[in-house]
Amino acid sequence: MEEERLVLPITGMTCSNCARAVERALKRAGAQEAIVNFATEEAKVTYDPKRVSPELLIEAVERAGYGVDRKKLAKGEGSGPDGEGYEVKGQKTKLIVGVSFSFPLLLLSMGRDLAIFSLPISYSGFGLILFLLSSPVQFYVGMDYYKSAYHALRNLSPNMDVLVSMGSLVAYLYSSFALFLGIHSHYYFETAAVILTLIKVGKYLEARAKQGTSKALDALLHMRPPKATALIDGQERVLDIREIRPGMLVLVKPGESIPVDGIIEEGEANVEESMISGESIPVVKRVGDLVYAGTLNTDGLLRVRVSSEVEDTLLSRMVKLVRDAQVSRAPVQRLADKVSGIFVPAVIAFSLVTLGVWWTILGSLEAGLIRLVAVLVIACPCALGLATPTAIVAGTGLAARRGILFKSGEALEMAASIEGILMDKTGTLTRGKPTVMGLFTFDSIPEEEILALAASLEKASLHPLAKAIVEYANQKGVSSYPVTDYKAKRADGVSGIVNGRDVIIGRPAWLKEEGVLVEQRIEELIRDSEGRGFSLVMMGVDKRPCSLFLISDEIRDEASHVVSELQGMGIEVVMLTGDNPSSARRVAQEVGIKEVIAPVRADQKVTILESFKGKGKKVGMVGDGINDAPALAKADLGIAIGGGTDIAISAGHVVILGQDIRNIPKVITIGRLTMRHIKENLFWAFGYNVVLIPLAA
16 A cells, blocks of 8 residues: 655644544545644644545645645645744734733723722613623634634534633623623623633744744754755756756855755865754865755855755755654653543533533522633643643754754653663764774884884775774874885785885784784784774784784763763663674773673664563664664664764664764653653643632532
8 A cells, every 4th residue: 555644734723622623534534644733733644645635635624624724835844933923923913902902891890890990870881881892802802712613513523612612602692691681680791801812812822832843943944045056068057946956066155055965076165064963163075075955165166966855855854853753643642632532522511510500409590601601711621632742842842952853752752761772882882983092012113103104005095994094193293105016905904115114014913924923922912902802903014013003993982971871860771783792892891881792783683672672671772873773763762873874864763963972861851851741731731620620610
C-alpha cells in the first residue's frame, strides 16, 4: 500500500476538542492516520493516494466547519502566524470591544447590586442600558464561540465552546426575557458579557503564544536568501530560490548567505556555520567541501554545485523536524484526549440535572438557571486537552533553542524514562579523528628534524595515520624536504629518500621485516603502548629505529563530564565500539565508563541493545556513524550526533546539532521537565474541575 504524508494548516479551531473533530473528519474521508495539534494549528495526515486525494481531505475539513489555509499549503509553510498575524489582530480587536463594553456594564451592575450608586431611572430603563451594552459583546465578541459550538454539535463532538456559548446565552436570554416581558427579576447581562470577555483574554494570549512558537522557525527559514545567482551557459542569472535544481551551478559572493546545500567546485572562503554547529568561529571551506543553505560566506567567491532540492536542504529538514515533533502526539496525551472528549457531554448533562434539582425539588427556576450557567462556565475541558500539547510545544521549542531537535512527541516523552544509555566511542566520546598523542625518540636526531623527515615522506599518503603525523608536524612549524624514490606498501607504510637519508615509516613489524634493527627496550615500549590502546607508527632512518609515534582518536574534553552527569541522573552508561578492546578500555577509563563491550559490528550492537531492553529497561543509544544507524533506530531513544552521517541522523529519534555532546544530558533533562509539567498540568486541570463544578452546582 502506497503512503503519502501531508501537513495541513488548519484554521477555525478554538480548543483541543476541535482538533479531535478535525481528526475524525479526516479519518472518515479516508486518511489512514490523522494527528491534529491545536497548539500549532496543523494536521499531520497519512493517506493512500489511490483511495483519497489531498483535495478530498481538505473538503472533509471544511465540511466539518473548519478551514485549511490554502496559501500556506501551496507555499509549503507551517501555520504559524506571520508578523502581527491575522488571528492575533482579530482576537485583539474583539478583546478591546469586549473590555470596552463589559467594564462599564460590570461597573453599573455591581454598583447597583452593592448599593454604591444608582441611576435616576426605572429598573426597566436600567435593564435596557445593560441590554444595549451587553448585546455587542454577545453577538460580536461571542460569535466565534457560537459558530464553533454549532459545528461541534453538528459533528457530535461538543467542545469547550458549547459550554461557553450555553452559559453566556442562557444568562443573556433569561435577562432579555425578564426585561421585555416585564418580569421583575435580577438581570445577568454583565455575567453573559464578562464570561465572553474573560475567555477572549485567554484566546488573545493563546494566539500570541502560538505566534511566538513559530517565530524561531520563521527566523530560521528566513536565513535562506529568497534568490540565488545561477551560472547558466556562463552567464549570471538571478533566479527565485524555488527555481534552483540539483546539478545547477550557483555563485555565492562575499557577504552573501549560501542559498542551497551543495559542494564547492571553485573558490575558498571562511563560512560562518553557527546555525549548524553552534560555533561562531568561521570554518574554512575549500573545493570539494559541502556547504549548507543559510550559512554565511564571509570573505570568498564560491562556485557551488547544488546537491539537493530547496525543500530538502539541511535547513528545511531542521525546520521540518521541529514542526513534526510539535504536531505529533505523545502517548500520555491519549488519556487526556479521551477524558476531554467525554467531559463536555458529561458537564452538559450535569448542568441540566442541576437545573432540574433546583427547579423541581427546591422550587426555584431562577436559582436553577443561575447554577446551570455557573456549571457551564466553570467547567474547563480545554485545560485537560491542552495539558500535553502545550508542554510538548514548550519542550521541543526549548530543546531547539539549545541545538536539540526532537523528531516527535513520543521521543520527548521517552527521554524522561531512559534508564540506560549505550554510547558509541569514535566520533561521540572521541573526536573521530586520529591525533598524535605522544612521540618517543631513539636516536640523536633532534625532534624537529624527525618531524620534518616524517611529514615530508607522509605528505603524499592518504592514510589517516599519515595525515595525523603531517598535521602534528605542521602544528610544530617544521620545514619540508624533497622526496625521491618514494614507495608505498598498502597497509604497511611508505619509504623514500628524504634530504639524502633513507627513511622508512609504518607498522613496527614491517620495519623489522625491512631490516630495521629493533632493540629489546623498544620492543617492550611497543607492547606497552599497544596494551594502552594506541595505534603505533615507527620511523627508521638509515636502517636504525629513530622514533615511535603514539596515535589515538582524541577524547573530547567534555566527555568525562557528560558521562558523570548522566550517571548522576541515575542512568547506566555502557560503551559500544568496533575498536580494539585495549583502546576502548583506555577511553572508557579516562571518561569514567565502567562497562565496555568491544569490538562489536553494527548488527551486534542491535543484538546487545535488545538484550538490555529484554531486562525491562528503557535504553537509549548515542552514535554518529553509519554503523550506529541500526541501533539508533532500534533503541527506545536514538540520539544522533548532528556532525555525523546523514543515515545516523535519519535513524535517530533526537538530533543534536553540531557535535556538542554536552547536550546529551540536556535531552534527558528536557524530557523529564516536560513530563513533570504535563503531569502537573493534568493534576491541576482535573483538580480544578473536580472541586469547582460541584461548588458551582
